[in-house]
Amino acid sequence: MRWIAAFALLVLATPASAQEWVPQRAARLQALDKVTARVTILEARVGSSVTFGSLTINLRSCYGRAPDEVPDAAAWMEMTDSRARPEAPPAFHGWMFANAPGVNMLEHPVYDIRVLECR
Incomplete structure (x- = not known):
């Protein structure tokens, strides 16, 4: 639910x-x-x-800004860790933002994933 609030704040704060x-x-x-x-x-x-180490990253959606606007990207992803218990929830699921990586980020002891751009 944090991602819904974060996305809403970004949209509302933008002209x-x-x-x-x-x-x-x-x-x-x-x-x-x-x-x-x-x-x-x-x-x-x-x-x-795509995989990175023990993470499997499923990209569900990706949005970028129009070419005449400030560059930004928002991606909806779900990440699972093959080393986690079978009943464990995904390591991450939700929106990540290129210009605000701290809003909703992967909290993992070994890996960090950031969105650079959508194309």
Whole structure:
């Protein structure tokens, strides 16, 4: 539910003329392995999944701003960890925002995932 409130705040705080989110087909994600400090750029298509370490990242939706507006991206993702117990909830599900990564983020001891852009 945090993501609904976060998305609503971003929309309400933006002038009406700048609220155009354009659906996109893919996302560029930045993945960090906190143990090795390895940063990897991942490409994910809407409706498909990519893996990073023990995480499986399912990209459900991705929106970007119109070309004549300030660049931003919002992606709806669900992440599961293959090392988690079978009955455990997903490691993450919800919206992530490129310009506000702290609003709704993956809380994982080993990995960090951020949205860079939707295209």
